[in-house]
Structure formats: structure tokens, C-alpha cells
Amino acid sequence: MKVDRRSFLGLGLGAVAGIAISPVGAKLTDDSSIWTQNWPWTPVPPDGKITYDQSVCTLCPGTCGISVRKIDGRPIKIEGQDTYPVNNGGACLHGISGLQYLYDPSRVKTPLKKNNDRFEPISWEEAITLVARRLGKIRENQSPETLACITDTNLGSVAGLFAHFLAAFGSPNQLTMPELESWLALTAQTLHGPGRTLGFDLDNADFILSFGAGIIEGWGSPVACFKANSGRRQRGAKLYQIEPRLSNTAGTADRWIPINPGTEADLAMAMCGVLLQENLFDPEFAAGFRGGLNRFNAMVQQKYPVDQVAAVTGISAADIKKTAIAFAKAKMPVAVPGKGRGDGAQSLKEFAAIHTLNCLTGNINKKGGTFVKPVPGYLAFPDPVQDAVARDGTAKEKLAGSAQELVTKIHRSDAPVVDTLFVYNTNPCYTLNNPVQTRAAFEKIPFVVNFTSFMDETAMASDVILPISTFLERFEDVPSKAGFAGTVVGLARPVVDTVFDTRSPGDALIHLAKTLGGTMGKSFDWPDYKTCLKSLVPGIWKDLSKNGHAVASQGPPAGRVTTDFAFLAENPPTMQPQGDDDFTLVPIDNMRVASTVPASSPFAIKTVSDKVIKGRDMFVEINPRSATGLADGGFAIVTTPGGSVKVRVNFNEGIMPGVIGMVKGLGHKFDNKYVAGKGVNVKELICPVIEPGSGLDAAFGIKAKILKA
Amino acid sequence: MIQDKKAHKFGMVIDLDKCTGCGSCTVSCMSENNIPFKEDESDKKDSITWMRVYRLTNGKSFPDTQIAYMPRPCQHCGGKGGHGHSPCVSVCPATATDYGYDTGIVSQIYTRCFGCRYCMGACPYHARYFNWWDPVWPEGMEKYLSPNVSPRMRGVVEKCSFCYHRYQLAREKAYYDGVDEIEEDAYQTACTTACPAGAIIFGDLNNPSHRIHQIVKPDPHPDPLNHDVVGKSRNPKVFRLLERLGTNPKVYYMSEREWVRKLGDNYLDGEWEKVKNHYGSASHD
Numbered sequence: 001m002k003v004d005r006r007s008f009l010g011l012g013l014g015a016v017a018g019i020a021i022s023p024v025g026a027k028l029t030d031d032s033s034i035w036t037q038n039w040p041w042t043p044v045p046p047d048g049k050i051t052y053d054q055s056v057c058t059l060c061p062g063t064c065g066i067s068v069r070k071i072d073g074r075p076i077k078i079e080g081q082d083t084y085p086v087n088n089g090g091a092c093l094h095g096i097s098g099l100q101y102l103y104d105p106s107r108v109k110t111p112l113k114k115n116n117d118r119f120e121p122i123s124w125e126e127a128i129t130l131v132a133r134r135l136g137k138i139r140e141n142q143s144p145e146t147l148a149c150i151t152d153t154n155l156g157s158v159a160g161l162f163a164h165f166l167a168a169f170g171s172p173n174q175l176t177m178p179e180l181e182s183w184l185a186l187t188a189q190t191l192h193g194p195g196r197t198l199g200f201d202l203d204n205a206d207f208i209l210s211f212g213a214g215i216i217e218g219w220g221s222p223v224a225c226f227k228a229n230s231g232r233r234q235r236g237a238k239l240y241q242i243e244p245r246l247s248n249t250a251g252t253a254d255r256w257i258p259i260n261p262g263t264e265a266d267l268a269m270a271m272c273g274v275l276l277q278e279n280l281f282d283p284e285f286a287a288g289f290r291g292g293l294n295r296f297n298a299m300v301q302q303k304y305p306v307d308q309v310a311a312v313t314g315i316s317a318a319d320i321k322k323t324a325i326a327f328a329k330a331k332m333p334v335a336v337p338g339k340g341r342g343d344g345a346q347s348l349k350e351f352a353a354i355h356t357l358n359c360l361t362g363n364i365n366k367k368g369g370t371f372v373k374p375v376p377g378y379l380a381f382p383d384p385v386q387d388a389v390a391r392d393g394t395a396k397e398k399l400a401g402s403a404q405e406l407v408t409k410i411h412r413s414d415a416p417v418v419d420t421l422f423v424y425n426t427n428p429c430y431t432l433n434n435p436v437q438t439r440a441a442f443e444k445i446p447f448v449v450n451f452t453s454f455m456d457e458t459a460m461a462s463d464v465i466l467p468i469s470t471f472l473e474r475f476e477d478v479p480s481k482a483g484f485a486g487t488v489v490g491l492a493r494p495v496v497d498t499v500f501d502t503r504s505p506g507d508a509l510i511h512l513a514k515t516l517g518g519t520m521g522k523s524f525d526w527p528d529y530k531t532c533l534k535s536l537v538p539g540i541w542k543d544l545s546k547n548g549h550a551v552a553s554q555g556p557p558a559g560r561v562t563t564d565f566a567f568l569a570e571n572p573p574t575m576q577p578q579g580d581d582d583f584t585l586v587p588i589d590n591m592r593v594a595s596t597v598p599a600s601s602p603f604a605i606k607t608v609s610d611k612v613i614k615g616r617d618m619f620v621e622i623n624p625r626s627a628t629g630l631a632d633g634g635f636a637i638v639t640t641p642g643g644s645v646k647v648r649v650n651f652n653e654g655i656m657p658g659v660i661g662m663v664k665g666l667g668h669k670f671d672n673k674y675v676a677g678k679g680v681n682v683k684e685l686i687c688p689v690i691e692p693g694s695g696l697d698a699a700f701g702i703k704a705k706i707l708k709a
Numbered sequence: 710m711i712q713d714k715k716a717h718k719f720g721m722v723i724d725l726d727k728c729t730g731c732g733s734c735t736v737s738c739m740s741e742n743n744i745p746f747k748e749d750e751s752d753k754k755d756s757i758t759w760m761r762v763y764r765l766t767n768g769k770s771f772p773d774t775q776i777a778y779m780p781r782p783c784q785h786c787g788g789k790g791g792h793g794h795s796p797c798v799s800v801c802p803a804t805a806t807d808y809g810y811d812t813g814i815v816s817q818i819y820t821r822c823f824g825c826r827y828c829m830g831a832c833p834y835h836a837r838y839f840n841w842w843d844p845v846w847p848e849g850m851e852k853y854l855s856p857n858v859s860p861r862m863r864g865v866v867e868k869c870s871f872c873y874h875r876y877q878l879a880r881e882k883a884y885y886d887g888v889d890e891i892e893e894d895a896y897q898t899a900c901t902t903a904c905p906a907g908a909i910i911f912g913d914l915n916n917p918s919h920r921i922h923q924i925v926k927p928d929p930h931p932d933p934l935n936h937d938v939v940g941k942s943r944n945p946k947v948f949r950l951l952e953r954l955g956t957n958p959k960v961y962y963m964s965e966r967e968w969v970r971k972l973g974d975n976y977l978d979g980e981w982e983k984v985k986n987h988y989g990s991a992s993h994d
Contacts (some may be wrong), residue, residue, distance in 0.1 A: 039843075039862040041843060041862075042843065042844065042859075042860045042861070042862045043846070043851040043854055043860055044856075044859075044860075045743070045851070045854040045855060045856040045860070046856060047856040048856070071855070071856060074852060074853075075853060076853055076854075076855045077740050077741060077853075077855065078740070079737075079902060079903065080902075080903070080905070087905070089902070090733075090903075090904070090905035090906075090907075091733060091737070091903055091905065092731060092733055092905055093731060093732045093733045093735070093736035093737075096733060096736045096737050096740055096903060097736050097740065099740070099853040100850065100853070102849075102853070103847060103848070103849035103850040103852065103853070104847075105847045105848075216729035216731065216906075222731075222905070223905040226729055226731065226905035226906045227905060227906070227907065229727075229729065229906065230727045230906045230907050230908070233726060233727060246774060246775075246776060248729055248730050248731075248776070248778070251775060251776040251777065252726070252729065256772070258771075258772050499849065591729070591730070591731045591732065592731070592732045602746045602847075603736045603739055603740065603746060604732070604736065605746075605750065606735075606739070606746045606750040606756065606758070607732040607735045607736060607758070607762070608750075608751075609764065610751050610752070610753050611764075613751050614751045615749060615751055623771055624770075625770075625771065653766070653769065653770045653771050653774040654766070654771065654774045654776060655771070656771065656772075657771065673748045674746060674747075674748060674847075678751075
């Protein structure tokens with residue numbers, strides 16, 4: 001067939017018409033548009049019935065009530081519980097991110113045993129047998145005191161069970177990590193006698209004199225404090241914030257008084273002197289003063305004259321006087337100790353001196369004042385069943401006053417100090433000052449058993465890891481603490497089945513004690529933790545199980561309070577930070593970065609400013625006035641007696657010249673790409689300075705130099 | 710579906726004096742709306758945060774420096790004269806973003822969006838975010854995703870919806886309960902309920918019984934100085950961002966501090982003095 005012009009055009013037109021009329025084109029376009037709107041790789045969350053579970057958050061000492069929204073039993077979102085007497089519906093970013101911890105990439109999924117620096121999974125039975133064999137040997141050798149234990153807190157039934165375990169075993173070496181509550185209890189014990197702690201009625205006070213307490217930086221019970229701060233503005237109550245850096249709290253305060261870092265104790269002493277000199281103390285409350293008020297008065301007038309303290313603190317003498325007088329003349333003044341979150345290194349002297357201001361005004365156990373209240377005593381532990389070995393062991397002297405002191409001791413000693421160490425819900429190899437030294441001390445301990453949910457720095461330095469359920473997967477009693485005015489005990493309840501092969505720490509301990517048998521088994525004569533908890537809280541179990549919480553006390557505690565000046569009258573020395581360089585490096589508490597256990601969630605890290613982390617680098621803050629040779633955003637090397645790190649520089653007009661600020665809680669070194677490997681752990685640069693007597697790590701920050709990199 | 714008797718105008722007022730910059734609103738929003746996260750979120754230009762908190766300073770040097778925080782959701786602009794021609798809605802070629810005349814909410818329909826990002830260029834508030842990558846959750850973490858908000862895919866723009874799904878749920882519940890009107894408490898955004906400082910107040914600007922109406926006191930008349938501006942607050946402490954553009958945001962801010970209010974716009978020398986005591990038609994009566 002010959003293709004002529006006519007047939008070519010005809011075919012061409014026919015083809016065009018055919019394609020135009022044919023449904024194939026339209027069908028293909030339609031298909032491709034449908035195909036491009038299918039994203040099989042994006043999840044389609046299944047729908048279902050909405051329910052709410054009520055529980056309590058245990059991520060920080062705040063103890064907020066939470067409400068967990070679930071869809072067909074699947075937890076979707078954590079929100080504040082409206083009726084919970086601590087947080088009244090509010091929630092902080094860490095609590096809201098709580099569900100991320102359930103599926104956190106660094107969760108420990110099964111019991112692990114270290115074998116030549118590698119962890120291999122074992123069964124619970126094997127793990128418990130392994131630990132029990134080790135403990136059995138210790139008791140055979142009649143040296144039960146070589147078992148030590150570090151827990152996150154000493155309140156609540158889980159910490160209580162660890163103490164119970166050690167008592168039955170025969171070791172006095174139960175230690176807790178530094179937290180605000182432990183300082184408050186120690187302060188109350190020093191000034192008012194044992195068995196007491198402090199609470200601050202920030203909701204009603206009309207003058208808050210904060211010595212660096214990060215009221216909106218996560219101090220105390222964070223949500224309660226946020227609410228108190230909002231209420232304060234509405235009430236017109238004053239907040240004076242004394243600290244070297246313009247924190248968010250200082251930013252919201254009526255006055256920010258910059259102070260040379262670490263001189264708060266001196267300032268508080270001088271202010272006590274002003275109140276005594278001007279006769280501005282409460283005579284009625286002073287009737288309960290013991291241990292030499294006159295001696296104390298003579299000491300502060302002599303050692304802390306306002307002019308001299310002005311030079312030390314960098315605050316003018318007139319300002320010190322004016323502030324002290326304004327504080328004393330307020331109707332409901334409260335002086336608040338505890339820098340930042342209140343869990344960093346700080347001295348008992350500082351806490352005692354600041355609380356003495358409260359005592360002098362007499363605004364104690366009154367509305368809007370400081371509450372000297374009994375330590376929550378709702379737990380009815382049976383006496384541990386002890387054999388002769390246990391009795392001998394518990395009678396021995398405690399190895400150290402604080403976890404930091406224990407670690408330092410182990411690090412310095414050639415002979416093994418501790419044979420087996422239990423670690424529960426805490427990360428000393430990251431949190432304590434000088435983590436390199438802590439890690440080295442851990443290497444020296446023959447056997448470390450870690451009860452943890454996450455494979456963190458301390459878990460990596462452990463020999464056996466017992467995976468613990470997160471707060472969303474188990475029961476636990478949660479007493480309020482950390483300066484909260486009232487006393488509320490909450491009940492954390494499982495809102496979801498355990499995601500991995502994990503157990504409640506109580507169940508793990510009961511299992512372990514039963515495997516050990518003998519008096520240990522008798523001391524832990526409970527079938528499981530839930531039954532145990534029920535029997536430990538007979539007075540409040542009904543409230544706990546019905547309402548999810550029990551209110552032990554609200555409002556000012558009753559009864560007279562005596563104040564003992566003996567400790568301060570001796571003028572204990574102020575601990576100076578190590579080093580002799582010109583700058584002082586201080587840790588910064590940032591609300592968005594968790595600084596203890598657990599580490600921040602991916603969501604929390606996402607909210608962190610690009611002036612804190614950029615890529616893998618972190619920034620330090622410095623006042624441009626003292627940043628000679630440095631450029632804003634440029635790199636620099638910070639060197640302290642603890643070490644040297646490369647960082648970026650962030651010029652901040654809100655920090656005192658001569659001070660370098662570095663955010664706490666970064667620089668994790670574990671397997672979670674969303675959280676770890678960002679920045680530097682500021683603790684690596686800070687060396688501990690132990691306060692004699694209290695055994696506490698007491699120096700705030702460290703001397704440092706900073707040079708352009 | 711029930712028909713609302715009169716149009717709502719949902720809006721928000723944020724008290725910058727109460728805001729602590731804690732970030733709870735941001736996280737609550739991310740958790741509520743299935744917003745993903747990446748390994749590195751420090752490049753804030755591609756870090757998706759429908760609710761972002763900015764840090765403000767008064768620019769003075771030590772020790773007179775001051776700081777404040779400013780949470781920034783989508784401003785849900787009403788456009789010039791409040792007629793619904795929001796900057797983003799006007800430019801969207803796909804009708805993927807639209808103005809709800811019954812709610813005042815600017816919507817975003819992910820499946821319609823084809824990622825031209827005109828809206829991002831048009832938005833004066835940087836409230837819109839582009840998905841440069843598909844979302845990936847670590848193994849198991851997709852279990853906490855909410856079915857009420859569809860997870861987005863690579864190539865589309867997303868932004869704050871004033872938790873529209875919560876409005877839908879509240880409306881369904883009202884229908885089920887046989888109630889005509891949605892109570893103030895029945896529809897609240899995730900950031901509002903999460904804020905531990907109580908700095909965010911959300912409600913219907915058209916409803917005089919709602920707290921937001923009482924605080925903002927929106928001017929019923931157009932601004933005499935600029936007729937594009939409507940709903941200007943008659944509360945001297947309340948301001949909006951870049952108000953003179955006539956975008957008419959429904960997100961208001963409140964502060965007693967003058968330097969904070971002044972940061973609501975870029976003022977030339979002397980301009981601030983002229984407008985700082987001007988709050989709507991009432992101040993010209």
C-alpha cells in the first residue's frame with residue numbers, strides 16, 4: 001500500500017480523534033492521579049473507641065496527675081489530669097511526650113548480661129539466678145555491707161523496697177542521687193530536727209525571694225510552679241530573682257539581681273545580719289530559736305558585713321539592705337533555695353542560710369509561707385527479717401554520705417570498696433559531676449546490676465541489666481515532694497500492656513529475694529508487687545485505688561517549730577569551685593532539656609533552640625562584653641580542670657560578664673540518634689568538691705577559660 | 710451534620726507575660742497532630758512545628774536586658790476587611806487551603822496540595838511548613854499516632870488547624886447530645902489545654918460570653934486609620950502581629966510590657982509613638 005499525502009493525513013487525524021475519544025487516556029490520568037495520592041508508606045492509624053485512663057507521671061519529682069487518651073486500648077496522647085491536686089490539668093512537655101518513652105529506640109527490651117563488653121540477651125530466670133548467686137556468695141563471705149545501692153530517690157515504696165532489701169541483706173549502704181528533695185530534707189533536719197522536710201506555699205506568698213530557684217525552669221513540681229507564677233502575676237505578688245544569668249524566671253520576675261556565681265550563701269548570711277541588726281525578725285517565732293541565736297548574730301555581723309559581702313557577690317551594699325528589708329517587711333515572704341531545678345551541686349550552708357531568712361521572718365507554717373512538715377509517712381513496712389550476718393552488716397558504718405562521695409571513694413581506693421552495686425532508675429555515669437571518673441569507678445566495681453528502662457551511660461557500664469517497665473506500664477505509689485506545699489500521694493497505674501519483656505522493679509526485687517531464700521525470702525513474703533503495695537499503704541489504699549490519689553495534708557502544718565542555729569553559728573566554709581581561671585562555667589537548667597533519668601524525648605529535643613544545639617554542636621552563652629577575641633556563632637574551646645571541649649559561642653546580654661553558661665542534659669552517648677550525640681555533657685567539665693560534714697558535692701560550676709578555636 | 714445558627718470566629722489570645730517559654734504547647738501540638746521528628750531538628754527552617762515559640766529580647770545590654778517568649782501558631786488570617794482572602798488562600802492554585810466562613814479557620818487539605826509552596830511565600834508569619842521528606846517513626850512508635858489527623862506525606866505543606874478535628878468531635882458530640890451550641894470548654898485546642906501557665910485563651914471572637922471576646926474586645930467597626938483592618942482589639946494591652954498589613958489574624962497577643970507590644974511590627978522611627986495609644990475606633994470617638 002502506498003502512503004500518499006491523503007492517507008497520511010487521514011490516518012493522522014484518525015489517530016488524534018481516536019486518542020481524544022478513547023477512554024484510555026482519561027483512565028490513565030485518573031489512575032496516575034489516584035496512584036500519586038496513595039502513600040502506602042505513610043501509616044494510617046486505626047480508628048476506634050476513645051477512652052481515658054488516669055495515672056500519675058513519674059518522669060520528674062513533679063508528680064503530676066495525667067490523663068491518657070486511648071483509642072481501642074492504644075494510648076494516643078498524654079494530657080494533664082484536671083482534678084489532680086498538684087497540677088490541676090496542666091502538663092509539661094516531658095510528660096506530654098511520655099508515650100515516646102514506651103517505644104524509645106534506647107529501651108532495654110529483655111534482660112541482658114555483659115560478656116566481654118557485649119551484651120547478650122538472657123531470660124528473667126537466668127538473670128535473677130545470676131544475681132542471686134553473686135549475692136549468695138557475698139553473704140557466705142559474711143560481708144553483706146559490700147552490696148551498695150543507688151536509687152533516684154528515697155521516697156515511695158520502690159525506693160523503700162530497695163532499702164528493705166538492703167536491710168534484710170545486711171548492708172547500710174543505701175544511697176540516693178542528689179535531688180531537690182534530699183537537700184530540703186537535709187536542711188529541715190539541720191535546722192528543725194529529723195523526719196521533716198520543707199514545702200513552699202508559692203501559691204499564696206506575696207514576696208518570693210528566689211536564690212536562683214528556676215521557678216519556671218523546672219524547679220520543684222514544675223507545673224505547680226508555672227501555675228503559681230501565673231497566679232503571682234495576677235495577685236501582684238513580687239518575685240526577686242537572684243542569679244548570674246537572666247533565666248526565664250529572672251525574665252518574668254519583678255527584679256533580676258545578678259550575683260557572682262556561688263556566692264548566694266554569703267548573700268543570705270548578710271541578709272540575715274541585716275534583719276537581726278534592724279530588729280526585723282519575728283519575736284514570737286524567735287521564742288523557738290535554739291543553739292545560739294546571739295552567737296549566730298555576732299558571727300554574721302563580724303564575718304558577713306554588708307560592705308564586704310557586696311564586694312563578694314557583686315551586689316551593691318544598698319541593694320542588699322533594701323532587698324533584705326523589703327523581704328522582711330512583706331506580709332508573706334518566702335525565700336527559696338535550690339539553683340535551677342534544684343538538683344545540681346550546691347551546699348547545705350547555702351540552703352540553711354536561705355532558709356534561716358524564712359525562720360527570721362517567722363513566716364513558717366502559715367498561709368503563704370514556708371512549711372516545715374513531716375516527711376510523708378504513709379508506708380507501713382514490716383521490719384525486715386534479719387539473721388546474724390544481716391545484723392552485723394547493717395551495724396557497720398555507712399561508706400559515704402552521698403552517691404558522689406561513694407564514687408569518689410571507689411575511684412581513689414585500690415582495694416575493692418563495693419562488690420556488688422544495685423542501680424535503680426538513675427544514671428550516675430552521666431548525671432554526677434566528672435562522669436569520666438564515675439565511669440572509671442564503675443569499671444572497678446566487680447558486679448553492677450542495673451534496674452533500668454533505657455540503655456543509658458550507666459547501663460552500658462553495668463554487668464547485668466534488669467529491664468524495668470516504664471511508668472505507663474506498671475503500678476507505683478508517687479508521693480509529692482521537692483518543695484510542694486501540700487502532701488499528695490498518687491498512684492501510677494498501667495495504661496498499656498508491657499511493650500517488651502520488662503517487669504516492675506518491685507516484682508524483680510521480690511523474685512530476687514525469693515530466689516535467695518532464707519531470711520531474704522521471709523522479708524519479701526509477698527506474691528507480687530501489687531499485693532505488696534496494697535499491704536504497705538493500708539491507710540490510703542482505698543483512696544488510691546478509687547481516686548488515683550490521696551491527700552495527706554494541705555495548708556499549713558500544725559504544731560510549733562524550733563530552729564537550731566548550731567550549724568550556721570559555726571560558720572561552715574563556703575566551697576569554692578575548682579580551678580583558678582578568670583571565667584566561671586555554670587550549668588544552665590533549660591526546661592526543654594531533661595537532665596536526669598530518663599533523658600529527653602525526641603519531641604523535647606526538637607523544641608530546643610538553635611541557639612543551644614546546631615547539628616551536633618552546642619553553644620555556650622557568654623556576655624559579649626567579656627568575649628574578647630570571640631565571634632557570635634563562632635567556635636571556641638572551653639577548658640576547665642575537668643577537661644576541654646569545642647563548642648560554639650552564643651552572645652547573650654542576659655548573662656553576667658565573666659560567666660560562661662552551658663545547658664545541662666545534652667551530650668548523651670547512647671544509641672538514640674534523635675537524642676544522643678548532640679553537644680557536650682557539661683558535667684564532663686565540672687569536678688566535684690565535697691562539702692565536709694554533709695558529704696555533698698557542693699561547688700556551683702568551675703573555673704574555666706575560653707579561647708577562639 | 711448540624712448547621713450553626715451563626716458563624717463562629719475562633720481565635721486565640723496569648724498572654725506573653727504569663728508565657729514561660731517552656732514548650733508544652735509545641736509538644737502538645739506535635740503529639741496531637743501526628744507531627745513527626747527527624748534525627749536533626751536544629752535547622753529550624755525545615756523543622757515542622759505548627760506551634761513555634763520565639764524568644765524576644767528588648768535589645769538592651771546587661772543588666773537592662775529583658776526577655777519574653779512568643780508562641781506562634783497559624784494566625785488564621787481573615788484577610789483584608791476580614792472577607793476570607795487570607796494571604797495563603799488567595800494564592801493557592803489547588804484550593805488546598807481555604808477559609809471557613811462558618812469558623813474563621815484556614816484549612817489545609819493535604820491530599821489536594823501538590824507542593825508549589827506559594828502559600829509559604831505568601832504567609833507573613835512563617836506559619837507554614839513543607840514536608841521535604843516522608844515521615845518516619847522509629848520502630849513501634851507509629852502505635853501512638855492519632856486517627857483523628859492524617860499523617861502527611863512528602864511534598865505537601867502543613868500548618869496549624871486550630872485542632873479542627875477537636876471542633877468536629879465537639880460538633881458531633883453536641884449533635885449527639887441534642888445541644889444547639891458548642892460550649893466554650895467543649896472545643897479547645899491542644900496547645901491551650903496543655904499550657905501549664907494558662908497563657909493561652911481560645912474561643913469564639915463572635916461570642917460575647919467567651920473569655921477571648923471579653924479580653925480582646927474586638928472592634929465592631931473597621932479601623933479608622935486603615936480600613937483593611939477589622940476586629941482590632943480595644944484592649945490597650947492586646948496587639949496583633951504585623952497588624953497594618955490588613956491580614957487580620959485571629960491570634961492576638963497580650964502584654965503589659967511596651968517593648969513586647971512594640972515588637973509586634975517593624976516600626977520606623979517615631980511611628981510607634983503615633984500608634985501606641987490607638988486601639989480601634991473607640992479611641993477616636
